[in-house]
Amino acid sequence: MLRAHTVAQVRAAEDALMRTLPEGALMQRAAHGLAYAVLDFLGGGYGAKVLLQVGAGNNGGDALYAGAVLARRGVGVEAVLLAPERAHAEGLAALEAAYGRVVDVEDAQRPDVVVDGIVGIGGTPGLRPDALAALERFSEVPVVAVDLPSGVDADTGELAGPHVQAAITVTFGTHKVALLADPAAAAAGAVLLVDIGLELPEAAVEALQSEDVAALLPEPGGESQKYSRGVVGVRTGSERYPGAAVLSVAGAGCGLAGMVRYDGGATDQVLAAHPETVSGAGRVQAWVVGSGGGDQASDALTRSLEDGVPVVVDADALTATPRPVGRHAILTPHAGELARMLEVPREDVEAAPLRHAREAAAAYDAVVLLKGRRTVVAHPDGRARINTTGVPWLATAGAGDVLAGLVGALAAAGLEPFDAASAGAWLHGAAATLASHGGPLRASAVAAALPQAVRGLRTP
Ligand SMILES: NC(=O)C1=CN([C@@H]2O[C@H](COP(=O)(O)OP(=O)(O)OC[C@H]3O[C@@H](n4cnc5c(N)ncnc54)[C@H](O)[C@@H]3O)[C@@H](O)[C@H]2O)[C@@H](O)CC1
Ligand SMILES: Nc1ncnc2c1ncn2[C@@H]1O[C@H](COP(=O)(O)OP(=O)(O)O)[C@@H](O)[C@H]1O
Numbered sequence: 001m002l003r004a005h006t007v008a009q010v011r012a013a014e015d016a017l018m019r020t021l022p023e024g025a026l027m028q029r030a031a032h033g034l035a036y037a038v039l040d041f042l043g044g045g046y047g048a049k050v051l052l053q054v055g056a057g058n059n060g061g062d063a064l065y066a067g068a069v070l071a072r073r074g075v076g077v078e079a080v081l082l083a084p085e086r087a088h089a090e091g092l093a094a095l096e097a098a099y100g101r102v103v104d105v106e107d108a109q110r111p112d113v114v115v116d117g118i119v120g121i122g123g124t125p126g127l128r129p130d131a132l133a134a135l136e137r138f139s140e141v142p143v144v145a146v147d148l149p150s151g152v153d154a155d156t157g158e159l160a161g162p163h164v165q166a167a168i169t170v171t172f173g174t175h176k177v178a179l180l181a182d183p184a185a186a187a188a189g190a191v192l193l194v195d196i197g198l199e200l201p202e203a204a205v206e207a208l209q210s211e212d213v214a215a216l217l218p219e220p221g222g223e224s225q226k227y228s229r230g231v232v233g234v235r236t237g238s239e240r241y242p243g244a245a246v247l248s249v250a251g252a253g254c255g256l257a258g259m260v261r262y263d264g265g266a267t268d269q270v271l272a273a274h275p276e277t278v279s280g281a282g283r284v285q286a287w288v289v290g291s292g293g294g295d296q297a298s299d300a301l302t303r304s305l306e307d308g309v310p311v312v313v314d315a316d317a318l319t320a321t322p323r324p325v326g327r328h329a330i331l332t333p334h335a336g337e338l339a340r341m342l343e344v345p346r347e348d349v350e351a352a353p354l355r356h357a358r359e360a361a362a363a364y365d366a367v368v369l370l371k372g373r374r375t376v377v378a379h380p381d382g383r384a385r386i387n388t389t390g391v392p393w394l395a396t397a398g399a400g401d402v403l404a405g406l407v408g409a410l411a412a413a414g415l416e417p418f419d420a421a422s423a424g425a426w427l428h429g430a431a432a433t434l435a436s437h438g439g440p441l442r443a444s445a446v447a448a449a450l451p452q453a454v455r456g457l458r459t460p
């Protein structure tokens with residue numbers, strides 16, 4: 001499991017560890033990790049040029065110490081001090097002892113890499129004008145961010161004005177929430193974690209890794225039969241929108257549940273596309289409703305909720321969902337749908353997806369899966385997971401219908417709603433990556449790649 005912690009959690013863990021270590025030892029660990037990441041990024045040290053942007057706090061200290069390591073490896077290191085009188089004194093002395101140079105930004109040479117040591121977890125979101133001006137001088141040069149891309153809100157992943165756009169972020173001790181949650185995560189680039197030995201409490205936000213998904217997936221045994229593996233019921237689509245039914249049944253039919261029952265308005269099309277589907281109402285262990293259901297969606301939702309089994313609620317059924325609906329429901333809106341549910345502008349949801357997913361989970365007392373580049377799964381008890389698989393090509397019509405069916409299959413197979421939603425998002429993204437091969441994809445190809453994504457998890 002990949003874990004992200006809040007600033008307060010990181011500070012408490014650092015304080016506890018620092019009491020057991022010699023002064024400055026923790027920063028040395030961080031700075032060495034940073035320096036080696038920069039060397040890797042440069043593909044070697046000798047003759048390369050690095051510009052450090054150094055703020056007033058320990059984040060700048062990390063950059064200065066790393067600069068000293070780099071300078072000793074033959075890198076030409078220059079440092080711009082954004083607050084000269086408050087720059088980390090020992091770090092500055094180390095850099096100068098290694099023949100790194102402090103320069104005014106207008107005198108700096110064009111570097112191969114800019115190291116962003118402006119602010120880390122002590123920063124207020126946004127960047128001050130001097131920091132911004134220093135960054136703009138070499139705006140085309142790739143940036144390695146120290147701990148966080150400066151300017152983002154570490155605990156929420158929200159932005160408040162200008163921020164650094166990094167190629168990579170080297171973070172210390174644990175991920176910060178902003179490195180998982182969009183929109184900030186999109187500013188971090190690839191994230192490298194340097195272990196500095198922190199002992200951390202339960203994470204604020206998690207991201208499932210392949211081994212976590214593998215452990216959650218159902219495993220049929222010799223005694224299994226189709227009913228014991230779980231039946232997923234699908235009440236999606238309509239005469240007007242039969243495609244949504246075909247796609248949600250394609251997701252539900254990924255093979256992770258024992259059987260798919262279809263009980264909606266597009267039976268002929270569903271059976272033509274997926275002859276293994278059983279048509280008509282009957283007992284199921286989870287329902288999927290909403291996608292392409294039009295004005296029948298609300299009725300399908302009401303009937304499905306009456307069964308008391310987990311219900312995946314998508315698209316047209318979302319606005320008809322009672323509030324609270326209860327924890328057996330899994331709501332799967334995209335930003336526009338969640339905005340309508342919470343009666344806020346769509347831009348507000350996009351600017352703060354983690355916050356809005358959590359708000360909706362609390363208001364509906366249900367698991368909420370908010371779709372996007374970094375899909376958020378929020379539990380009403382405050383837990384949250386963020387999905388890191390997938391490719392931008394997945395933003396295509398019908399992809400959400402496949403996801404709803406897949407999550408329904410996992411819930412029918414016995415996964416808790418929170419696990420079904422987060423493992424479903426992970427597999428959906430993994431299947432999209434396989435189906436895409438770096439190029440465009442159709443939603444039905446994502447569904448078709450699901451068995452391969454599962455197989456990939458099972459191959460040691
Ligand atoms: N405490 C420790 O021992 C360790 C700290 N580490 C580093 O220390 C960082 C935290 O250091 P600090 O607590 O000193 O805080 P920061 O270095 O993140 O920033 C604090 C300073 O930046 C200035 N500032 C705040 N917001 C700003 C903005 N928007 N624009 C420009 N300047 C702004 C403030 O004047 C403040 O003094 C971590 O992110 C990490 O990089 C690491 O070295 C690991 C060990
Ligand atoms: N930029 C992006 N990068 C990766 N995945 C994305 C991006 N934008 C959207 N997605 C994913 O694409 C899918 C789109 O689903 P949705 O919006 O419901 O489409 P539809 O309603 O047409 O099925 C979701 O799984 C979502 O997480």
Ligand SMILES: [K+]
Pocket residue numbers: 059116117118119120145146147148149150
């Ligand atoms: K930084």
